[in-house]
Every structure is written in structure tokens, then in C-alpha cells.
Amino acid sequence: MQSTLPVVGNLIAASNLPILGNTISPNDPTVALPNSIPVQISPPVPINPPTQRDRDVLTKLPRSLLFDGCSNWLLFKRKFECYARMQEWSYEECGDCLCWCLTGKAVDLYALLTEGRETLPYAELMQRLQERFGAMELPATAQGRFQDVQQEVGESLDDWSDRVLTLATTAFRDLFYAYATEQAVTKFCHGLLNKEAGRHVRLQLPTSMGEAMNMMKIYSHVQLACAAAPRDSQESEREESRCVHEVRRAPSPDTVIGLAVDKLTQVVDRLLGPVGQLSDSRGSQDDDSRVRQPVQVSVPIKTRDCMASMRPKVPMKTAARTGGFNKQRHVRCHEGTGGGGPRGHRNQHA
Incomplete structure (x- = not known):
């Protein structure tokens, strides 16, 4: 009985390397393999697709992580570096996220630095921002x-x-x-x-x-x-008594003397009217009398006190001279027969 063997075709394969797929190296020697020998084929190497973390690096940035060029640069730098360490960013991811965190004057500086080139390394960008916004005063x-x-x-x-x-x-x-x-x-x-x-x-x-x-x-x-506590009534009255409604400048001595003289002149003018009337009435009754009795004018006590208070102070030398003059005038009036008025003068020469 004769058995029939399957026809074996020639397969080209590398002699010293395992078969990977259906390809062989062109420089290696080839041998003929039957078609019935199974060939081990390894699966293809898979390519890792981008994970959700890679896609969320920019979308999950905190909204408060912004720098406008006017706020505190050192505080922003510390917050950014701390968040980058927590998220385990690479240098490339740090550079991309840093440019998205800049606004205002800071983003204007970033535009000037990146003019003519697409990207800027993270270390260089951080150094330029530090020089511009992190400078401290002396x-x-x-x-x-x-x-x-x-x-x-x-x-x-x-x-x-x-x-x-x-x-x-x-x-x-x-x-x-x-x-x-x-x-x-x-x-x-x-x-x-x-x-x-x-x-x-x-x-x-x-x-x-x-x-x-x-x-x-x-x-x-x-x-x-x-x-807010209630106070003693006597103490409050004492405080009210210390209140000053108006403060004026003290007048000079010359001004005080002038005002006193004016007031005395007004008082004397008011008294001369009744004195003149009494003198005229007595003169019509005693035309032949040689000595005329002095007329006493009653001055109110209040008026006398006012005149005494407004009387200017006279120096000692002036008072002495004035006192002597008044004494001489008093003596002359007593020696004469009608001193003190026009009628007395006429009677003296009569």
C-alpha cells in the first residue's frame, strides 16, 4: 500500500533568526521549509494612545493661577511651582501652562520674547519674568x-x-x-x-x-x-463751666484807657444837663448872694461804681502833680467870693 505525501512547496526563511511575521532579512541564507510546518507569528507592538491626564493638563488649570504683571510675582511663582510639582508636569508642560497663565503686561512681555520663534524654554521664560517683575528695591x-x-x-x-x-x-x-x-x-x-x-x-x-x-x-x-457710662452731674457742670464760646485777643493798654475815657466823657455829659438846670434855678432866686452854696447832685450808686471801675490808673508821679494842682484850685476857690461860675466872677469885681 503506497501512502501519498503532501506536496511541499518551498518557503524562504532566515536560517539563524526566528520568523517574525512573513518577512525575512535579505542578507541571510535561505532554506526550503515545507508548507505544513506551523509558523509562530508574534503580535504587533501597540502604540500607547494619549491618556486623559495628558488631555487635561491645560483644561484643569486653576482659574486663580494668573499673573497680570501688577500683582505679587513671588507669590505667583511659588503657587505655580507648587501646582506643577503636585501634577508632576514635565518641563515642556510647565512652559506650555505658564504661557497660558500670563495676562496683561506679562503676556505682552511673552509676545516680545517669542517674536520670531514659536516656543520659549521654560527655564528661560521663568528667568525673563523674574528679571522683569521680580526685581526688588534696595x-x-x-x-x-x-x-x-x-x-x-x-x-x-x-x-x-x-x-x-x-x-x-x-x-x-x-x-x-x-x-x-x-x-x-x-x-x-x-x-x-x-x-x-x-x-x-x-x-x-x-x-x-x-x-x-x-x-x-x-x-x-x-x-x-x-x-458711654453716666457721669456725675457736678462733674458735667464743671466741664460745662470750662467751655469757652469765643476767644478774642486781649486789647492793648492804650485801647483800654481810650475806651474808659470815652465812657467817662459820656457819663459826665449826661450829668452836666441836670447840673446846669439846677444852677440856673438857684441863680434866679439868689442874685444878690455873694457866696453860692454848692449844689449837691445825687448820683446813683451803680453809676458811681461804674465810673470808679472805668477810671484809668494814673502813675504815681502824675497823681502827685495832679493832686497838687487840685489843692491849689481848691484854695483859690475858697479865697474868692464867687469862684466856680460867671456870677461869682462878677460879684468878686463888684
């Missing part, structure tokens, strides 16, 4: 501004403390943080608008800004509580 200039700062009108305690801490950190950035905090607390107390409250808080030696603010709030609360 320590001497910052310390001068720190010493001259004062609390503004309408500025709250929280805003004032934040401003003092910011200036102190900039002015003493090369020193220890504890020293900068100490200087900030001291300036917080000295620069307050309420100097009494600042002196009270400073004497208690606060060690931190929070402690100083708590002392200031307690002082303000106690002051308001004491002001």
Missing part, C-alpha cells in the same frame, strides 16, 4: 519707606497691620524673620492715629502682631464702654 530705600509710614485716615487695623508686615518683610529680607516681626510690631504701635492707644499697647510689650491687635481692640472696647 534695602536702604525699603527701610526708609518703612520708617516714614503712618496709618491713614479711614484705614482699618487689619489693613494697617498687613501693610506694616509687608513693608517690614521687604525692608529686612536679609535678616531673621523674628527681627522683622519685632520691627513691624513696634511700627504698628507708633504709627497708629490714636497715639494714646498706641502708647498703651506698646508699654505692654506685645511679641506678635496678633497680640498687639488684640490689645488694641481691648483698649478701644474699654474706652467706648467708659465713655
